[in-house]
Amino acid sequence: MDSPILLLLALLVALVQCFPDDYHSHNSTRHHDYCVLGAGPAGLQMGHFLSKSQRDYIILERNSGPGSFFNIYPRHRKLISINKIYTGRRNREFNLRHDWNSLLSDRPDLLLQRVSRELYPDADSFPRYLSMYVKELGLKVQYGVDIGKIRASETESPRGRGYILTDQRGLDYTCRVLLVSTGLWDPQKVQFEGSDLVEGYESIPVDPEEYKDQAVLILGKGNSAFETAQSILGRASRIHLYSPSPVRLAWQTHYVGDLRAVNNELLDTYQLKSLDGLVEGGLEDIAIVRNGEDEKKRSGRKKKCRSSGKEKRGKLFLTLSELLDSSDGKNSSKVTATNLPVYHNDNFSLRQPYDRVIRCLGFRFNFSIFDGSARPPSSEGARGRLPGVTAWYEGRGTPDLFVLGTAAHSRDYRSSAGGFVHGFRYTVRAVHRVLELRYHSNSWPSIKLSISQLQSWLLRRVNEASGPYQMFGVLGDIILLRGSHCEYLEEFPLQALPQFSSLSGHQLSKHGLLVLVLQYGLNRTDSLGPGRAESEWTRAWRSNFLHPVLYYYDKLPTERDMRHRPVGWPLPRPKAVHHMIEDFLTEWDGPISHSQPLRRFLEHCLHTDLRAFYAESCFRFSLTNRKPPLFCRQGYLRKHGVVRNRQLWQHAHEAGLMPGGQDSASPDTDPAFPDYLTRAGASVSSAINLDF
Secondary structure (H helix, E strand, O other): OHHHHHHHHHHHHHHHHHOOOOHHHHHOEEEEEEEEEOOOHHHHHHHHHHHHOOOOEEEEEOOOOOOHHHHOOOOOOEOOOOEOOOOOOOOHHHHHHHEOOOOOOOOOOOOHHHOOOOOOOEOOHHHHHHHHHHHHHOOOEEEOOOEEEEEEOOOOEOOEOOEEEEEOOOOEEEEEEEEEOOOOOEEOOOOOEOHHHOEEOOOOOOOHHHHOOOEEEEEOOOHHHHHHHHHOOOOOOEEEEEEOOOOOEHHHHOOOOOEOHHHOHHHHHHHOOOOOEEEEOOOOOEEEEEOOOOHHHHHHHHHHHHHOOOOOOOOEEEEEHHHOOOOOOOOOOOOOHHHOHHHHOOOOOOOOOEOEEEEOOOEEOOOOOEOOOOOOOEOOOHHHOOEOEOOOOEEOOOOOEEEOHHHHHHHOOOOOOOOOHHHHHHHHHHHHHHHHHHHHOOOOOEEEEEHHHHHHHHHHHHHHOOHHHHOOOOEEEEEEEOOOEEEEEEEEEHHHHHHHHHHHOOOOOOOOEEEEEEEOOOOOOOOOOOOOOOOOHHHHHHOOOOEEEEEEEOOOOOHHHHHOOOOOOOOOOOOEEEEOOOOOOOOOOOHHHHHHHHHHHHHHHHOOOOOOOOHHHHHHHHHHOOOOOHHHHHOHHHOOOOOOOHHHHHHHHHOOOOOOOOOOOOOOOOOOOOHHHHHOOOOOOOOOOOOO
């Protein structure tokens, strides 16, 4: 009887000895190759790409659902991102140019329009869409994980040092690569005397009746400030907006983060003299003070108001800190007339008192969760509100830590759309392609094209591609020239061009490269005035609106070239450059204005005749020239003739022109007919009319 018990005890002892002393700590650690911090749109977009490539990843989210930021913001519940459902086109890629909310996936129906049909959707629809995105794609998201500390691992592996993330329960998550997609949610604040009297955008009441007959001063002139002003425009007695910079209108600057027309009704009431207005001035030098009522009277009145259920606030004045007697900000109630600017200047714009002062200064990145070993530096631009990242969105000084989404906007702050869903869905894809090469030896996806097909492919891209269209001046297509053919890479980060080979896995040949970019003109014109657009193709370089530009280089630009590029240029000066004339319809398919100048530019760079010819002309060239044109060599002389498509094949078949043995196969089933030509529209003439 005792022997079985002794045997069991011996087994238990042996089993315990098999585990290391730190068994408990290992049991509380979760390891993944990729940790994605935050289940907002950028984190979920990366989750899709990691899932599609079958990588080991986890998305960690502190809240109970995805996109929790949008459960609170914008406070007045109206998104300013366009959800244009009807474009007159069925081309999915083209339609994404006008869908600013949907994420990328292989599901053509996984769009925000399934949740909202509004042009400017209600904010509540976006978390619902993200939940649908997670569920239908089966993304690996772990909710309720609040990461409070991030540090680099002490021992570096051959591929990198890795990161350790600790949550609120003390559990550790380790990963080889950390992808930070926490967005911006920490309110931006400015400290000045009396800043404790200011209400924040994040906590103000949103019921307009709360502002009935009140004078309101709003600090800030961005979309959150104007959104707040617009919501109370019909209730407040007067609204003033105060900040250092004049208001910037998105339709003038082409930056979607500037004031959008959907929020700018106060500009009407300001310019049409209806008590509201905008004032410029510094924030660090101001002070907010209450009127001179002594503390005893005010506390007694507060008690009386509380008992009646309605507390009345004292009047607030904006003044300058240099006019105050005290510099500690604690005696802001004990002010006299000499402490107010109106005493020194009776025409001071903001001399009247206010009932409320509201701070609407935007948000900043939360650096507090990173310790010194893992903390990316603050960005040089954007007033240091964002982390500093490389051109491929890796934290500066933090290898294997990448920043995604709005938090990575320092790369294109105030110049493109990288801080918004319709922009960063493409930069996230670019980061994933960098990861695939670095950690899995998968080169940047490319398409091999014959030179005679390059023009058709370029025209297809400029007329439908959404990535370069949304991330203008930031992402561009790279064409590696290889003599009679080329390799086409889509949506490469332009500022990373000096590191092209190490980031893409592709090498440059002696023939050089072309870079296709969409960009706005540098001429500052009245956006709505006469002469705002250029229509003559011979003056395409003067185009003001968004238009395609091709840069030709015989070698890769260097880091020095990038630093010394002309002001406003996305790239250094090339060997040759070609602007395609801006088009009112953003349709670059005109045979004279668009196609022919493009062909001539390509011929100049490639030293090749790219004209298309009928079979009779090719026959004549073959008899009279030692080297017929490229189109004839790659087509007619290989018995291909005009590049086929279904319509041409059907016409020839019905006319009895198909030779024996070929009339049983269509171009769609012909293995010699490359798939990319079908996608390119198989068009080789210079007068191209692409059917979208």
